[in-house]
Amino acid sequence: MSKRIKLVTERDVIKSVAERWKDQYQFDDGRWASAGVTPGNEVYAILRSLDLETTTAAKINSLLGNDSWTTRECLSCLMSVKTCISFNGRHICIPCVRKGAVAAGIIDPNGGAE
Numbered sequence: 001m002s003k004r005i006k007l008v009t010e011r012d013v014i015k016s017v018a019e020r021w022k023d024q025y026q027f028d029d030g031r032w033a034s035a036g037v038t039p040g041n042e043v044y045a046i047l048r049s050l051d052l053e054t055t056t057a058a059k060i061n062s063l064l065g066n067d068s069w070t071t072r073e074c075l076s077c078l079m080s081v082k083t084c085i086s087f088n089g090r091h092i093c094i095p096c097v098r099k100g101a102v103a104a105g106i107i108d109p110n111g112g113a114e
């Protein structure tokens, strides 16, 4: 599988949460935007203190107030999903990938590969 086309698991999303937070809340000049009532840099420090290899999505969702940081939105059906395929950074859920393969005639709509 090409590096540009890869499986993205919930753990992959969790492992990238601190750096994505930094990208979202730190300006180019190093200052931080506010993230609600808590300064963005304080939240970043908390995220960095977590063991992202073992921390649960529920814990991060509780910390950040929603599940948008631990899920990906499918570009096709717009559902928030835990696991998806990344096509060069664009996320498609597994059911939509399957529907695409069926539409292309690559797999049988009833299940098995042809």
Ligand SMILES: [Zn+2]
Pocket: 074, 075, 076, 077, 078, 079, 092, 093, 094, 095, 096
């Ligand atoms: Zn989808």
